[in-house]
Amino acid sequence: MSRIAYVNGRYLRHAEAAVHIEDRGYQFSDGVYEVCGIRNGRFMDEALHLERLERSLGELRIAMPLSLAALRHILREVVRRNRISNGLVYLQVTRGVAPRDHPFPASHVPPALVVTAKRLNEARIAAAVAKGVAVATMPDLRWARRDIKSVSLLPNILAKQAARDAGAYEAWLVDADGFVTEGSSTNAWIVDRDGRLVTRPASHAILNGVTRRVLLETAKAEGIEVIERPFTPQEAKSAREAFISASSAIIIPVVRIDGEPVGNAEPGSLTLRLREAYGRVGRLT
Numbered sequence: 552m553s554r555i556a557y558v559n560g561r562y563l564r565h566a567e568a569a570v571h572i573e574d575r576g577y578q579f580s581d582g583v584y585e586v587c588g589i590r591n592g593r594f595m596d597e598a599l600h601l602e603r604l605e606r607s608l609g610e611l612r613i614a615m616p617l618s619l620a621a622l623r624h625i626l627r628e629v630v631r632r633n634r635i636s637n638g639l640v641y642l643q644v645t646r647g648v649a650p651r652d653h654p655f656p657a658s659h660v661p662p663a664l665v666v667t668a669k670r671l672n673e674a675r676i677a678a679a680v681a682k683g684v685a686v687a688t689m690p691d692l693r694w695a696r697r698d699i700k701s702v703s704l705l706p707n708i709l710a711k712q713a714a715r716d717a718g719a720y721e722a723w724l725v726d727a728d729g730f731v732t733e734g735s736s737t738n739a740w741i742v743d744r745d746g747r748l749v750t751r752p753a754s755h756a757i758l759n760g761v762t763r764r765v766l767l768e769t770a771k772a773e774g775i776e777v778i779e780r781p782f783t784p785q786e787a788k789s790a791r792e793a794f795i796s797a798s799s800a801i802i803i804p805v806v807r808i809d810g811e812p813v814g815n816a817e818p819g820s821l822t823l824r825l826r827e828a829y830g831r832v833g834r835l836t
Contacts, residue, residue: 553565553566554566554633554667554668554669555629555632555633556568556629556665556666556667557625557628557629557664557665557666557667558570558664558665559663559664559665562628562629562632565667568665568667570645570648570663570665571648571663573648573649573650573651574645574647574648574663575645575646575647575648575649576643576645576646576663576702577645578651579653580701580702580703580704581611581613581645581646582611582613582643582644582645582646582663582701582702583604583607583608583611583613583643583644583699583700583701583702584641584642584643584644584700584701584702585600585601585603585604585641585642585700586600586639586640586641586798586799587600587626587639587640587642587798588638588639588798588799588801589630589635589636589637589638589639589640589668590637590835591636591637591835592630592635592636593835593836594626594627594630594640594835594836595798595834595835596761596762596765596798596834597623597626597834597836598834598836599761599764599765599834600761600798601619601622601623603700603759603761604642604644604700607699607700607701608644608662610696610698610699611646611699611701612655613644613645613646613662614662615644615662616644616661616662616663616664617664622642622664625664625666626640626642626666629666629667629668630668633668633669635668635669635670636670637670637671637673638668638669638670638671639668639669639671639798639799640666640667640668641665641666641667641668641669642664642665642666643664643665643666643702644662644663644664645662645663645702646660646662646663647660647661647662647663648660648663671799676799676800676803679720679800679803680800680802680803680804680818680823680826681818682806682818683803683804683805683806683807683816683817683818684719684720684721684795684803684804684805684806684807685718685719685720685805685806685807685808685810686714686719686720686721686722686723686734686793686795686805686807686808686809687713687714687717687719687721687722687723687808687809688722688723688724688725688731688784688808688809689710689713689714689722689723689724689725690724690725691706691724691725691726691727691732692706692709692710692724693706693707693724694706695755696755697732697733697755697756697757697758698753698754698755698756698757698758698759700758707735707736708735710722710724710735711735711736714735719807720803721734721735721736721737721795721805722734722735723739723784723787723808725784726756726781728781729783729784730751730781730782730783731751731781731782731783731784731787732751732756732757733751733757733758734795734797736797737760737795737796737797737803738750738751738757738758738760738762738763738795738796738797739751739787739793739795740766740793740794740795740796741782741786741787741790741791741792741793742790742791742792742793742819742821742822743778743786743790743791744789744790744791746775746776746791746821747775747776747777747778748770748775748776748777748778748821748825749777749778749779749780749782749790750763750767750777750779751779751780751781751782752779752780752781753779760796760797760798761798762796762797762798762801762802762829763796765829765832765834766796766802766825766829768832769825769828769829769831769832770825772828772831772832773824773825773828775821775825784808784809787808787813788808788809788811788813790813790814791814791819791821792804792813792814792818792819792820792821792822793805793806793808793813793819793822794819794822794825801826801829802822802825802826802829804817804818804819804822804823806818
C-alpha cells in the first residue's frame with residue numbers, strides 16, 4: 552500500500568508529494584512542526600500538541616493555516632488513509648511560498664501545511680525499554696529559543712549523529728554553565744538518591760515536551776516528588792535512575808552516560824512504573 556501525504560489541500564502519494572522550491576521552510580527553516588503519537592488508532596494528547604503548535608506559530612508570527620476543527624479532520628484522514636494503528640502523525644506549518652528574501656513577505660502569503668504519518672518500530676522501542684540505552688553528553692550549540700518547536704534542527708541532528716558515532720542512542724546537551732538542557736530529540740530526567748524525580752524546568756532553554764508535561768501529571772498522581780531544576784552530567788551519572796521522554800516512545804530508560812553506568816546499569820523501577828502509569832494519565836482522542 553502506498554503511503555499518503557497531505558500537502559496544501561491535496562492528498563498525494565508519498566513518493567509524489569512535494570513543496571515549492573521557494574517555500575520558506577525549505578529556504579530558511581521558517582516554520583514549526585508537531586509529532587503526535589497514535590495508539591490503537593487514537594491520538595495521544597492531541598489537544599496539548601495543537602496548543603503548542605498555536606504557541607509556536609504565534610512566537611514566529613505565522614498564522615494558523617486552518618481552523619483547529621479542519622486540522623483535526625486532516626490529521627485523522629491522513630492516519631486513516633495510511634491505515635496507522637500504532638505510529639506517529641507529523642504536521643509542519645511554514646510561512647509559505649514567496650520570493651527568497653530574509654524579511655517576512657510584504658504581501659499576504661498563505662501558510663503551507665504538510666501532514667504525513669508512519670508506523671512505529673514497536674520491536675525496536677520494546678528492546679530499548681527492556682535493556683535501557685546509553686547517552687553521550689556534548690555542548691548545546693542550538694539557538695536561544697528552544698521552546699519553539701522549529702523545523703530548524705541542524706544542531707540537533709549533528710548531536711544525534713555524534714551520539715550514534717560514539718555508540719550511544721541519544722545525545723544529552725550541556726549548556727555553558729555545565730547543566731544538561733535536554734536530549735537532541737527528547738527531554739532528560741533523573742531519579743536522585745532520595746527517589747525524587749528531577750528534570751529541568753520549562754523555559755526558553757528547552758522544548759516543553761508534551762510527554763514531559765503529562766509525565767509531570769503522572770508523577771503527581773503517583774505520589775512521586777518532582778523537583779524541576781537543572782542537573783549536571785556528573786549528578787546524572789551518580790543518580791539512582793535516568794531516562795528520556797518523547798512522544799514516539801513515552802519513556803526509555805538510560806543505563807549509561809558517557810560510558811559510565813547509571814545505578815546498576817539496568818532500567819530503574821521508578822522509570823518503568825512511570826511508563827506504565829502514563830497510560831492512565833495520557834489523553835486519547
